[in-house]
Amino acid sequence: xxEIDLSLEELQEKxxxxxxxxxxxxxxxxxxxxxxxxxxxxxxxxSDIILLYVRPIDQGMRTGGLQVRVARExxxxxxxxxxxxxxxxxxxxxxxxxxxxAEDWSSEFTHTDVxxxxxxxxKTVYTSPRNGRSVVLKLKVAPSVAVGILDQYELGPYNMIxxxxxxxxxxxxxxxxxxAVAEKVAVHAPCSVCIARDLEVGHGQLFCTDGSDRAMDMxxxxxxxxxxxxxxxxxxxxxxxxxxxxxAKANVEKAVQHLKSIDIEPVSAFTRIGNPVQEIIEAxxxxxxxxxxxxxxxxxxRFFMGSVAFKVMEYAQNSVMIIR
Numbered sequence: 001x002x003e004i005d006l007s008l009e010e011l012q013e014k015x016x017x018x019x020x021x022x023x024x025x026x027x028x029x030x031x032x033x034x035x036x037x038x039x040x041x042x043x044x045x046x047s048d049i050i051l052l053y054v055r056p057i058d059q060g061m062r063t064g065g066l067q068v069r070v071a072r073e074x075x076x077x078x079x080x081x082x083x084x085x086x087x088x089x090x091x092x093x094x095x096x097x098x099x100x101x102a103e104d105w106s107s108e109f110t111h112t113d114v115x116x117x118x119x120x121x122x123k124t125v126y127t128s129p130r131n132g133r134s135v136v137l138k139l140k141v142a143p144s145v146a147v148g149i150l151d152q153y154e155l156g157p158y159n160m161i162x163x164x165x166x167x168x169x170x171x172x173x174x175x176x177x178x179x180a181v182a183e184k185v186a187v188h189a190p191c192s193v194c195i196a197r198d199l200e201v202g203h204g205q206l207f208c209t210d211g212s213d214r215a216m217d218m219x220x221x222x223x224x225x226x227x228x229x230x231x232x233x234x235x236x237x238x239x240x241x242x243x244x245x246x247x248a249k250a251n252v253e254k255a256v257q258h259l260k261s262i263d264i265e266p267v268s269a270f271t272r273i274g275n276p277v278q279e280i281i282e283a284x285x286x287x288x289x290x291x292x293x294x295x296x297x298x299x300x301x302r303f304f305m306g307s308v309a310f311k312v313m314e315y316a317q318n319s320v321m322i323i324r
Contacts, residue, residue: 015157019047019228022158024149024185026053027087031164034196035091038162039100040229045131047228049100050158051091052138053084054148057117074109075122075139082119088137101126101135114141146184158191160225165197186313186322192221194289194321195313203288204232204267205321207259208280208312211237211251216258218293218323223264225323226291233259235269236283238276245273277311284316291321 021038025031035051042049069078076092078085095101105126114120123138142148149161163182186193205226209215219235226233235255239248248271256269272279284290292309313320 015048017046019044020050020156020158020160021047022050022052022149022152022156022161023091024052024054024145024161024163025087025091026145026164027090028164030196030199032091032094033199034162034164034194035094036098037194037196037199037201037229038160039095039098040201041160041225042100042133042135044228045133048134048136049095050136050138050152051088052140052149052152053087054140054142054145054152055083055119056145057114057141057143070111070119070122074107074124075137076124084139088139092135092137095135102128104129105135117141146181149181149185150188153189153191156191160192160194161185161189162194162196165195183310183314186310190324192225192321192323195319197319198317199288199319201229201231201288203286204234205289205291206280206284206287207233207235207255207266208290208292208308209235209237209251209255210308211247211254215251215293216254219255219258220262222291222293222321222323223259223262225321227262227264231288232267233264234287235259235266236280237271238279239271239273240276242273245271248273276308277315280308280312281316284312284318284320287318289319289321290316291323293323 019041021041023035023038025035038049041047075085076089092101105128108125110123112121119139119141121140123136126135128134138152140148140152142151153161163185165182182195186195207219207222209219223233235252237248237251237255239245252269252271256266259266272283280290290312292312294307294309309322313322
């Protein structure tokens with residue numbers, strides 16, 4: 001039965017045992033670096049990739065007779081000058097170039113009307129005839145980009161959301177990221193969130209732990225993701241002062257044993273002393289990803305109470321993954 005014939009509840013049940021990655025593209029090279037990483041994860045038969053472009057509602061568009069075409073045609077036939085179409089097509093082309101979509105994959109287009117907007121929501125689903133893997137191109141309308149991404153999660157579920165950092169050119173520091181999008185998604189999303197920033201795969205992942213039971217659970221979840229891409233893993237724990245160094249070493253040893261239980265042998269395990277945010281950022285410069293578990297708080301509590309993970313995400317110069 002095609003997905004178009006299933007209710008939302010049936011779709012979510014069908015997707016529950018799959019590893020689903022929501023990649024938010026905006027035309028920036030960083031967002032396509034995030035897509036490439038998603039492609040590496042998505043090579044497994046149980047993985048699906050969803051490319052999402054969110055367009056603020058209406059945007060004063062004048063589409064003439066396009067509404068009728070929208071209801072009948074694959075959105076890639078509309079023309080690349082329309083908002084989001086070009087960026088989704090660029091993402092599709094890169095997945096094809098990297099061998100993540102083949103010519104024999106089937107495609108299915110669906111359109112959903114949205115009040116007050118001439119184009120509405122549109123998606124094209126590409127499905128492998130061999131193992132059921134799918135790649136979805138989704139053009140979504142929402143009051144804002146952050147709201148659109150979070151609303152899309154509710155249609156999921158998803159295991160991970162990947163966003164390119166909102167770096168600016170012209171002298172603006174590379175650790176700038178748009179709080180109107182990345183921060184809101186990182187604060188409110190129920191799943192793991194990855195901010196791709198100068199992402200170069202192949203340099204390993206730095207797992208950070210404070211020794212708590214929650215941190216150990218997050219390490220195991222992060223470890224399963226790293227196994228999908230064959231990434232080397234290192235482990236770090238930071239002590240506030242010399243008195244806490246022995247506990248930090250115990251935290252690292254505990255983390256190593258947990259990772260070994262899922263057949264991951266860390267290439268290094270070490271401690272540092274000082275401000276956790278500063279030490280993690282400094283140590284993390286040599287890795288593709290700094291990987292951290294969140295505090296367990298939800299929604300605005302994460303924002304107002306703060307956490308090491310979110311401060312690292314804001315100020316680090318390389319990619320950060322928060323595991324939930």
